Amino acid sequence: MGIFTKEKETAPCEVEVSHKFESxxxxxxxxxxxxxxxxxxxxxxGEPVMAPYGEIVTExxxxxxxxxxxxxxxxxRMTGDLEFxxxxxxxxxxxxxx
Amino acid sequence: MNIQNPHAADTTNMxxxxxxxxxxxxxxxxxxxxxxxxxxxxxxxxxxxxxxLLTPRFYTTDFDEMDAIDVSPVREDWDKLIAQMLxxxxxxxxxxxxxxxxxxWDGMDPDLKKEFIDFLISSxxxxxxxxxxxxxxxxxxxxxxxxxxxxxxxxxxxxxAGFINDALREAGLRVNLGFLTQAKKYTYFRPKFIYYATxxxxxxxxARYITIYRHLEAHPEHRFHPIFKWFKEWCNDEFSHGEAFxxxxxxxxxxxxGINVWWIxxxxxxVYATMYVxxxxxxxxxxxxxxxxxxxxxxxxxxxxELSKQIFPITLDIDHPRWQPTLEKLHxxxxxxxxxxxxxxxxxxxKQLSGSISAGTAFMSLFTIPTKKHEVPxxxxxxxxx
Numbered sequence: 318m319g320i321f322t323k324e325k326e327t328a329p330c331e332v333e334v335s336h337k338f339e340s341x342x343x344x345x346x347x348x349x350x351x352x353x354x355x356x357x358x359x360x361x362x363g364e365p366v367m368a369p370y371g372e373i374v375t376e377x378x379x380x381x382x383x384x385x386x387x388x389x390x391x392x393x394r395m396t397g398d399l400e401f402x403x404x405x406x407x408x409x410x411x412x413x414x415x
Numbered sequence: 416m417n418i419q420n421p422h423a424a425d426t427t428n429m430x431x432x433x434x435x436x437x438x439x440x441x442x443x444x445x446x447x448x449x450x451x452x453x454x455x456x457x458x459x460x461x462x463x464x465x466x467x468l469l470t471p472r473f474y475t476t477d478f479d480e481m482d483a484i485d486v487s488p489v490r491e492d493w494d495k496l497i498a499q500m501l502x503x504x505x506x507x508x509x510x511x512x513x514x515x516x517x518x519x520w521d522g523m524d525p526d527l528k529k530e531f532i533d534f535l536i537s538s539x540x541x542x543x544x545x546x547x548x549x550x551x552x553x554x555x556x557x558x559x560x561x562x563x564x565x566x567x568x569x570x571x572x573x574x575x576a577g578f579i580n581d582a583l584r585e586a587g588l589r590v591n592l593g594f595l596t597q598a599k600k601y602t603y604f605r606p607k608f609i610y611y612a613t614x615x616x617x618x619x620x621x622a623r624y625i626t627i628y629r630h631l632e633a634h635p636e637h638r639f640h641p642i643f644k645w646f647k648e649w650c651n652d653e654f655s656h657g658e659a660f661x662x663x664x665x666x667x668x669x670x671x672x673g674i675n676v677w678w679i680x681x682x683x684x685x686v687y688a689t690m691y692v693x694x695x696x697x698x699x700x701x702x703x704x705x706x707x708x709x710x711x712x713x714x715x716x717x718x719x720x721e722l723s724k725q726i727f728p729i730t731l732d733i734d735h736p737r738w739q740p741t742l743e744k745l746h747x748x749x750x751x752x753x754x755x756x757x758x759x760x761x762x763x764x765x766k767q768l769s770g771s772i773s774a775g776t777a778f779m780s781l782f783t784i785p786t787k788k789h790e791v792p793x794x795x796x797x798x799x800x801x
Contacts (some may be wrong), residue, residue, distance in 0.1 A: 334592045341576035343592045344545050355475050355603035364595045397603035404612035405542030408534055409693045413753035415529040
């Protein structure tokens with residue numbers, strides 16, 4: 318990991334999108350055991366994985382992981398906590414007027 | 416999350432007269448023009464809605480620290496709670512049945528419709544983000560107790576999201592899950608921040624839903640959508656999730672003592688204040704429910720404070736003379752900032768700055784109200800009682 322430079326790597330991944338009544342979810346699993354760290358960016362290649370209503374779609378894709386630089390990783394670790402309100406749900410969006 | 420609504424116009428036009436039914440060219444053109452206008456209106460609403468959408472966020476945390484959690488000190492209660500979640504009493508509950516009344520979306524007051532759809536989309540996004548977060552923890556963790564808990568919570572969140580999605584579809588809104596192919600940056604939270612934030616979020620969620628549910632039980636004429644009938648079971652899931660986080664925090668006394676008590680106060684103040692401000696930005700929703708947002712806020716704060724005594728050594732003094740007027744001040748400052756942003760220019764900038772100073776001062780004023788201290792019980796476990 319560079320102090321200021323970012324490195325890129327590719328990883329095979331499995332994307333699962335469920336658009337079912339019982340479960341609405343979407344997940345990415347890296348098949349080569351790649352681990353994501355603070356500040357890293359992940360891009361899954363190809364067209365958006367779309368599941369029609371009532372179906373689960375699983376596709377194998379390739380993803381590019383852009384590793385955060387050491388500085389960025391440290392920064393994300395230090396400041397990430399400040400975004401904690403993202404973890405809370407308030408029933409409404411923050412827009413003052415719709 | 417990106418939500419698209421390509422078919423909204425189709426559903427609304429179902430009721431309108433079709434051009435194929437026109438008897439003259441002029442009539443046909445008039446119908447087509449009316450349909451066009453309706454379509455454009457729908458699109459305009461939709462564009463406005465899209466701006467309000469949240470993209471699910473992606474987080475990492477210190478997974479080694481989470482793996483090191485030892486639930487032995489609370490083992491008995493832990494096993495009971497997990498067994499209850501495994502038994503899955505709410506399985507099959509979140510589906511439409513004969514209680515799901517028909518909703519006349521076209522006849523709904525436009526302001527109410529906008530605010531209600533904002534409610535559905537925000538709730539769906541929140542459940543969805545919760546599911547992503549919990550699933551990630553399940554996948555990255557190696558501690559069986561912890562991964563099992565997160566797996567069960569991810570199940571509930573995905574189920575709730577699916578249920579809300581169904582209500583959104585009925586309103587002609589389509590959820591697009593294609594966001595995974597956009598670049599996503601992972602931010603970082605220390606585990607204790609996740610505990611405080613999600614614990615509070617789950618408990619305040621319970622208090623919010625049960626308060627509305629009980630209110631509508633007494634005033635069914637205000638129940639403008641059937642989804643409120645499902646709030647009781649929904650919030651019981653939130654309650655269990657909160658219990659799990661309370662037990663997690665109980666395993667390490669440091670989390671609720673010393674400097675961390677200040678973090679807890681900060682979280683409580685930030686969460687209560689944000690809830691107050693956001694609810695007051697949705698007057699049509701609360702009016703339709705027949706709920707005074709000030710009464711509602713106080714009711715929810717009272718319940719949440721009572722519940723959080725199970726684990727937090729302090730509660731906020733919500734009856735302090737400075738509390739309510741300062742919340743109102745914060746709300747006004749927030750409106751001022753939004754108006755200033757819309758206004759733009761130098762005058763707008765200045766107004767925005769003064770609004771931000773007012774908001775900051777108001778928050779500090781709330782944060783410096785002395786807290787109420789109390790003994791935390793040896794055993795934190797609670798059951799839903801409201």
